[in-house]
Amino acid sequence: MLAQGSPNPVTDGIPPLPGLIETDWLPFPFTMNWIFTRPGKVKFEKGEPFCFILPVEHRKVEAFEPVIRSLESNPGMRGQFDAWNRARTDFNTRLASGDPDAAKEAWQRFYFKGEVPEALGTAPATHSNKRRLKTPRVG
Numbered sequence: 718m719l720a721q722g723s724p725n726p727v728t729d730g731i732p733p734l735p736g737l738i739e740t741d742w743l744p745f746p747f748t749m750n751w752i753f754t755r756p757g758k759v760k761f762e763k764g765e766p767f768c769f770i771l772p773v774e775h776r777k778v779e780a781f782e783p784v785i786r787s788l789e790s791n792p793g794m795r796g797q798f799d800a801w802n803r804a805r806t807d808f809n810t811r812l813a814s815g816d817p818d819a820a821k822e823a824w825q826r827f828y829f830k831g832e833v834p835e836a837l838g839t840a841p842a843t844h845s846n847k848r849r850l851k852t853p854r855v856g
Contacts, residue, residue, distance in 0.1 A: 720736050726766060729759075737773060804827075805825065
């Protein structure tokens with residue numbers, strides 16, 4: 718499993734140090750590690766998240782073979798990026814000028830809605846903007 722700090726809250730002065738732990742054979746607890754970025758004290762409040770645990774299938778990460786390609790190597794994706802970039806630039810310009818319609822939009826949220834601008838398509842059916850994980854059970 719991957720143990721890391723909570724994905725959204727930030728604790729000032731002490732970032733988390735994520736770790737990938739082989740829990741399939743581990744007969745003892747693991748630690749959640751943090752590093753101070755300056756002298757001082759840090760207090761975690763009661764109920765404040767201090768460790769985010771994400772299951773990772775053992776040995777799957779070694780099977781990944783990342784490939785770095787330029788955006789130009791995929792003309793379809795380049796076109797979608799350019800359309801998104803035009804829409805985002807227009808939105809930011811309207812927002813900065815005080816356009817009330819842009820302010821109502823608040824944010825375009827293309828990814829959240831599983832959309833791309835200018836009707837270039839939609840996200841695959843597998844797109845999920847919220848994970849619905851099972852509640853841990855006591856075994």
